[in-house]
Amino acid sequence: MxxxxxxxxxxxxxxxxxxxxxxxxxxxxxxxxxxxxxxxxxxxxxxxxxxxxDNKDAILAAARTAAYDRLSDQLEAAMARPGDIWSRSREVGNAYVDFAFAHPEAYRLIFEFAQPGRGQYPELDAANARGRSNMIGYVEQMVAQGAVDADPVLLAHVFWAGLHGVVSLQMAGKLGPDAPPFETIRRDMVRRIIRSALGPTARRPIRNPAGEQR
CATH class of the missing domain: 1.10.10 (Arc Repressor Mutant, subunit A)
Structure with missing residues (x-):
């Protein structure tokens, strides 16, 4: 027994x-x-x-749940730091990138493989919803404060898609020796997205990596 x-x-x-x-x-x-x-x-x-x-699928659901929750912990900690919405949004982006490179297996498991349908694993559904809320919440605050003028859900997904793309390219070794450094690409991409969405209280010069106004 x-x-x-x-x-x-x-x-x-x-x-x-x-x-x-x-x-x-x-x-x-x-x-x-x-x-x-x-x-x-x-x-x-x-x-x-x-x-x-019970089976392999249940193990994978638990692994994905744990990974989502670890990412959410880092994003929520970033949003809780002091500073204005610009500094906190940068911290959210940094936390996302830091998680991806510190935990590449967890990152790939939740973002690069097909996921089970909703309703099969309630804990995974909750962790997924928490993660998505964190990816959208800081953009909602940016819109509410007039920093950007956009649909927050759409803009959050634009940020997310761009960031995931450059992270995945870096992970796969696709940013070759002729490409600019990862951080240069990432920061320029974010800067261009923000420039297109600046709100009425945030129209100000945006500086390039050399500190020059653009």
């Missing part, structure tokens, strides 16, 4: 499984990820994993 696990043991075991699954999913691809492969790396039997999760 199997020994009953405490809540703490269950939480620890789930965390170990999720960490392995996160990395293996990116290294192997979702199709090649398996319960046997995860168990083998942990030194467990595949049967042991079923004490923590």
């Amino acid at each position: 199997p020994v009953l696990l405490t809540d703490a043991q269950i939480a620890e075991g789930r965390a170990r499984i999720v960490a392995v699954a996160e990395r293996q999913a990116v290294e192997l691809g979702l199709e090649r990820l398996s319960m046997h492969g995860i168990a083998r790396e942990l030194g467990w039997s595949a049967t042991a994993l079923y004490r923590y999760f």
Whole structure:
């Protein structure tokens, strides 16, 4: 008869499984990820994993949930820092980039693979909604304060799409030796998007990386 696990043991075991699954999913691809492969790396039997999760999809949902929540923690911390909306919006962008490069497996798992449909895993749905709220919330504040004049949902997705694009290119090594540095591309992209959306209280010169007015 199997020994009953405490809540703490269950939480620890789930965390170990999720960490392995996160990395293996990116290294192997979702199709090649398996319960046997995860168990083998942990030194467990595949049967042991079923004490923590029903199947591989449940493991992936837990891994994605944890990744989304880690990203949201960083975005929310950035928005809570002191300063005006411009400085806090920069902090949000920095937090997003820092997360991507510090946790590339987690980043790719939540943004580069197909996700399960809504309603299958409520915790994942909640984590996804929290992440999207954080990606839009700071832009809503920019609009509310007159810093930009745009549909906040649309503008947030423009920022997100651009930032994800340049992050993904950098991760894939596609910004070759003839390309400008990652930060130069990123900052110029953001500056051009903001210039097109400046609101009535924020029409001011925008400086390029050399500090010259544009």
